[in-house]
Amino acid sequence: MEYLLAYSHRRVPTALRPIDALANGGTIAAVAEASGMPPVRVQGIRSFYDQLHSPAEVRVCTGTSCHFARGASDLPAGAGEVRCLGHCYAAPALQRGDVTHDRIGANTPVPRRSLVDPPVVLRHVLGGPRSDDAACLPDGESILLHLESSGLRGRGGAAYPTAAKWRAARDAPGDIKYVVANGDEGDPGSYVDRLLLEEDPESILVGMLACARVTGGTHGIVYIREEYPEAQRRMKAAIAAWRHGRELQVEVVSGAGSYVCGEETALLRSIEGLRGEPWPKPPYPTTSGLWDRPTIVQNVETLVTVAQLAQSGHGARSKALSISGAVREPGVVEIRLGTSVREVLERGAGGEIPGRPWKMALIGGPMGRVLPVSLFDTPLSYGALPGMGHGGIVMLDDRVTPGALARHLFDFARAESCGNCTPCRVGTQRLAGCRDRSSLERLMETMSLGSLCGFGQGVPTPLRDLLQHFGDEVFNT
Ligand SMILES: Cc1cc2nc3c(=O)[nH]c(=O)nc-3n(C[C@H](O)[C@H](O)[C@H](O)COP(=O)(O)O)c2cc1C
Numbered sequence: 001m002e003y004l005l006a007y008s009h010r011r012v013p014t015a016l017r018p019i020d021a022l023a024n025g026g027t028i029a030a031v032a033e034a035s036g037m038p039p040v041r042v043q044g045i046r047s048f049y050d051q052l053h054s055p056a057e058v059r060v061c062t063g064t065s066c067h068f069a070r071g072a073s074d075l076p077a078g079a080g081e082v083r084c085l086g087h088c089y090a091a092p093a094l095q096r097g098d099v100t101h102d103r104i105g106a107n108t109p110v111p112r113r114s115l116v117d118p119p120v121v122l123r124h125v126l127g128g129p130r131s132d133d134a135a136c137l138p139d140g141e142s143i144l145l146h147l148e149s150s151g152l153r154g155r156g157g158a159a160y161p162t163a164a165k166w167r168a169a170r171d172a173p174g175d176i177k178y179v180v181a182n183g184d185e186g187d188p189g190s191y192v193d194r195l196l197l198e199e200d201p202e203s204i205l206v207g208m209l210a211c212a213r214v215t216g217g218t219h220g221i222v223y224i225r226e227e228y229p230e231a232q233r234r235m236k237a238a239i240a241a242w243r244h245g246r247e248l249q250v251e252v253v254s255g256a257g258s259y260v261c262g263e264e265t266a267l268l269r270s271i272e273g274l275r276g277e278p279w280p281k282p283p284y285p286t287t288s289g290l291w292d293r294p295t296i297v298q299n300v301e302t303l304v305t306v307a308q309l310a311q312s313g314h315g316a317r318s319k320a321l322s323i324s325g326a327v328r329e330p331g332v333v334e335i336r337l338g339t340s341v342r343e344v345l346e347r348g349a350g351g352e353i354p355g356r357p358w359k360m361a362l363i364g365g366p367m368g369r370v371l372p373v374s375l376f377d378t379p380l381s382y383g384a385l386p387g388m389g390h391g392g393i394v395m396l397d398d399r400v401t402p403g404a405l406a407r408h409l410f411d412f413a414r415a416e417s418c419g420n421c422t423p424c425r426v427g428t429q430r431l432a433g434c435r436d437r438s439s440l441e442r443l444m445e446t447m448s449l450g451s452l453c454g455f456g457q458g459v460p461t462p463l464r465d466l467l468q469h470f471g472d473e474v475f476n477t
């Protein structure tokens with residue numbers, strides 16, 4: 001309590017954050033002493049985050065693209081595991097210290113292209129001219145009107161209307177309000193946010209400033225996963241050069257290795273330096289978020305889109321997707337929402353690799369959707385493919401069986417559940433033990449209905465698709 005009282009009087013979390021103190025080698029006793037927390041609480045924080053309790057110099061990526069690209073080959077002795085390094089386009093990857101090595105080389109740049117002309121999300125990373133976009137932002141009311149008429153939905157997964165969130169935050173009373181950019185990007189198969197954090201951090205800051213203008217935000221925080229050290233460096237450099245700090249002061253806060261910390265309430269707990277466990281909503285962060293103050297959490301790509309849209313009112317139909325797996329030209333592709341999956345794969349990713357016929361696509365990560373090839377004419381849009389999340393596509397060829405994909409998803413769920421609520425904690429442990437359709441369906445029903453956050457509720461989504469499209473192949477392949 002002493003810690004929380006001391007800490008909550010700070011406006012920005014630069015000091016006293018137990019996660020940072022532990023990551024920098026602080027002992028439990030020293031961190032407990034400095035923070036005023038009981039040692040057992042500090043121990044609870046350390047045990048929550050992979051990089052605090054088992055830091056490893058070499059970490060092998062076990063995300064979906066890397067998992068299937070690596071096949072049965074052995075992992076280096078003594079290496080740790082990490083769920084995704086955001087190098088899915090050149091899988092398999094591993095990280096040694098700060099450097100990520102993939103199939104092509106070290107710190108390989110992300111291939112990128114646009115099917116939209118002119119591009120919106122990728123306009124700067126594709127070389128578009130830079131101007132002081134922040135200086136061109138209109139007043140808050142005009143920005144809100146642009147957002148409302150455009151119908152922009154958040155790009156982080158839940159597809160919630162951005163204008164509605166900002167209006168709620170604007171109307172929430174409070175002298176201090178936080179604008180948080182979510183750069184946690186833990187979903188295997190997604191690396192759009194890493195590209196934007198590394199190559200266009202300025203547009204993220206402009207989007208945050210637009211949010212502050214609408215909502216009355218006073219402090220900005222960019223939360224970036226620790227697996228992205230280069231993104232953290234580049235964002236810090238952009239903040240150092242940021243000329244609008246008087247209107248919105250921004251700082252970077254690092255994750256410490258937890259997938260669930262991408263969920264907005266878990267993320268806020270993590271910024272506070274605590275275990276990243278989600279809380280049941282309400283209260284929503286817009287009224288009671290960081291240190292109980294109104295807080296707007298927005299995905300990195302959403303903010304980059306807002307930076308453009310706030311000025312022109314256009315851009316809400318553009319979406320960047322990460323494409324990896326069995327395609328000729330993996331990379332980040334900007335598309336117009338509503339383009340069919342087939343067209344995206346053919347025009348945006350070079351189509352099928354000769355000799356490796358497509359079997360299915362995992363769209364939107366491990367809580368997203370599975371589409372068999374027969375449904376590739378489905379438009380990629382929130383309406384036509386509900387649950388498509390961030391829309392990143394991992395293409396799987398016919399060497400990957402439905403059973404192999406199911407087992408990979410079971411492993412992911414078991415490893416990443418935060419354990420905070422029973423249906424998810426126990427359910428994710430038991431998924432792999434289900435040997436027939438009806439027992440798996442019963443378990444998934446319990447998880448969807450009873451889990452506290454979108455993780456346990458979402459784990460069944462791709463598994464239901466697998467059952468619907470491939471039936472018993474899920475159990476016998
Ligand atoms: C388990 C889980 C993980 C999530 N991970 C992320 C993430 O890495 N990045 C992100 O922007 N949103 C993530 N989200 C969604 C966030 O909770 C939140 O909806 C989003 O950051 C809001 O921003 P947006 O409206 O701009 O999408 C996750 C949600 C869940 C349930």
Ligand code: SF4
Nearest residue numbers: 419420421424453456
């Ligand atoms: S649903 Fe899973 S991840 Fe979410 S709070 Fe419950 S145990 Fe944690």
